[in-house]
Amino acid sequence: MQRSILSSRSARAFVSVAGLMVAGGLGVGAAVIAASDRPAAPAPLAAPAAEGTYSFDPAHSSVVFSIRHLGTSNTWGMFHEPTGTFVAGPKGSIEISVPLDKLDTGNEKRDQHLRSPDFFSAKEFPTITYKSKSITPAGENAYDVTGELTLHGQTKPLNVKLEILGAGKGMKxxxxxxxxxxxxxxxxxxxxxxxxxxxxxxxxxxxxxxxEGHKQ
Known part of the structure; x- marks a missing residue:
């Protein structure tokens, strides 16, 4: 994480210096520096999402997690290739299935421990699932989702905010x-x-x- 922050700062500094060299004046250079520190505005949707059912593309979908270790650092991991469907429209819904055999923290010994009865009990409960009960608009490109998460053999309510990042046409x-x-x-x-x-x-x-979902 620290490396990425440093890289980002270095990139901003490079853009600022380049702006000074090209502009040839302190006033324009200062404007470039200020602009480089200004967060970019969120991009609007490419197009309204067409109503219908979208199936997850496992190759372009993932679940990323972090958890505190010894109260001092965060350990990161990922579940690759989740599957699911998203229904766009007045009666929208979402269902997600996350396979525990795709758990990946970058350390096989730790992954095996996480799949053991100490944590996920993956042999007994091989998947994590989430099913919505309702989806309601919550601002531009955002929805409040009411649903249930089934984890470790237990199903409990879980409400989340879903952000639509974009909609358009695929390669085909x-x-x-x-x-x-x-x-x-x-x-x-x-x-x-x-x-x-x-x-x-x-x-x-x-x-x-x-x-990323592709319309059926």
């Missing part, structure tokens, strides 16, 4: 849509308590679910 001319949701859960609420009291592994898990 099909309608496509991209969206993501970022939220936090407490794993203990789904019966995953290992190392919570000891403080070795945090209770809160930060997740981002991102998907």
């Amino acid at each position: 001319g099909e309608d496509i849509i991209g969206a993501q949701a970022t939220f936090t859960i407490k794993r203990s609420e789904w019966g995953m308590n290992t190392y919570v009291k000891e403080g070795a592994v945090g209770d809160e898990v930060n997740l981002t679910v991102a998907f």
